[in-house]
Amino acid sequence: MTVSVKEVAQRAGVSVGTVSNVLNHPERVSEAARRKVTDAIRDLGFVRNDAARQLRAGRSTTLGLVVLDVRNPFFTDVALGAEDAAAAAGLSVLLGNSDENPERESTYLDLFEEQRVFGVLISPVGDVGERLHRLRERGTPAVLVDRVSADETTSSVSVDDVEGGRVAVEHLIAQGRRRIAYVGGPFAIRQVTDRLEGAQRAIDASPDAALEVLTTHGLTVLEGRRIGEQIAARPAARRPDAVFAANDLLAMGLLQALVMQGRVRVPDDVALIGFDDIDFMTAAVVPISSVRQPSRLIGETAVRLLLAESEDPSVERQRIEFTPELVARASTGVVAEDQRNSGA
CATH class of the missing domain: 3.40.50.2300 (Response regulator)
Structure with a gap:
């Protein structure tokens, strides 16, 4: 059974606003009040609904990453690089495996759009240019990973x-x-x-x-x-x-x-x-x-481009292409x- 903020407030003997401040602005609350609230959270097993909070704020802290095959260590390393860069920016990564299936890929893009993720990184099966354009129009930046944009309307990170x-x-x-x-x-x-x-x-x-x-x-x-x-x-x-x-x-x-x-x-x-x-x-x-x-570097660089586009949606799209090494x-x-x- 889900425990509400109101129940935490009742157990702690404080207002709902105080519980909210402990969760979001603890510096505004006295040590005694913080202790009461954290004890109540522990006793009741309260878990904050971070997704709802992010939707109210209009900004998620999650990136969506879709790869062709999560069993391939190359994409594992790309994901690790993206995760490192995302964590440094206070973001987390939600990984989707298309398994080289266009329908499954589309399902993940639907999910990420519904969740209003911070942005999307994708190594696509086919041509997703139009779909990424629609995402961008709705405020979700996107970057191609291990693929070049055919019309150069989407930033990309790849090798030649x-x-x-x-x-x-x-x-x-x-x-x-x-x-x-x-x-x-x-x-x-x-x-x-x-x-x-x-x-x-x-x-x-x-x-x-x-x-x-x-x-x-x-x-x-x-x-x-x-x-x-x-x-x-x-x-x-x-x-x-x-x-x-x-x-x-x-x-x-x-x-x-x-x-x-x-x-x-x-x-x-x-x-x-x-x-x-x-x-x-x-x-x-x-x-x-x-x-x-350079698999990890590809993931890190893709996140960097995504952050730049998030800060300024009009920023010039970049095509970063690394030279492969025998x-x-x-x-x-x-x-x-x-x-x-x-x-x-």
């Missing part, structure tokens, strides 16, 4: 995914690989498309190299394993000699399928590189090369610096 794809495949070509497969999907996700575009640019600059696209239903370990099993089942002459996975979870699944069956050696037969550089890449049975993006490891035939330092 096209450049990352180019760097990944150029690295494979530099290792002598020429039959390269790109594994990723669905292509409604902009990052998947942009990384493929970068891969194709690297292929176009190397006339003797070819690119095969193997489409997945999601960016998960299980989907990577499924594609890996298909590759392993091919005759050796028809296999790619290198694979660029659209993210590290796919790369992990690919490695599991190739290594467990024992018919394909990584990197001898097939070199492998992922994207994101999550922590697990160094712990794999064959440490996996990857394209690193991290080469054993899966592409390189002994990486982190492996040397660990004695691997």
Whole structure:
């Protein structure tokens, strides 16, 4: 049963206004009165309705963050960065996982709008430009995370995914690989498309190299394993000699399928590189090369842009795009610096 402020006041023998001051302006209340109220709160198990208070004030202290896949450590790190920056500003973060599902994504945006959150950070499945525009018209700023705004009407924080794809495949070509497969999907996700575009640019600059696209239903370990099993089942002459996975979870699944069956050696037969550089890449049975993006910094920067827009809704929209970094490891035939330092 919910305990009201009035019941707390009756138990403490003070006015409702005194209870309100203890909760919101304790410096206005004597020590004796504060003690009576806090004792009553403890005895009755009173929990303040902070959401109602925020609605009365017209301003929430909660940010809404929607990510593509909360199981992906990249998005976990983005959320941690956002949480750190939000906490420094006296805000908290409410996390929603779209699971790469547009309907679920829309449900979270509905919820955040109903809750009148301070602002919205989102790594969208598809095009949410119009929806974010409506949110902004109603006073809720929004920032794209790990995605660039197509019409530049929404601030964004991301890495250059096209450049990352180019760097990944150029690295494979530099290792002598020429039959390269790109594994990723669905292509409604902009990052998947942009990384493929970068891969194709690297292929176009190397006339003797070819690119095969193997489409997945999601960016998960299980989907990577499924594609890996298909590759392993091919005759050796028809296999790619290198694979660029659209993210590290796919790369992990690919490695599991190739290594467990024992018919394909990584990197001898097939070199492998992922994207994101999550922590697990160094712990794999064959440490996996990857394209690193600054996940925590992306989350922190997105909150900073959101705060700026909240202070001044007319502020110029910003597009902050970090440069990805190649991290080469054993899966592409390189002994990486982190492996040397660990004695691997």
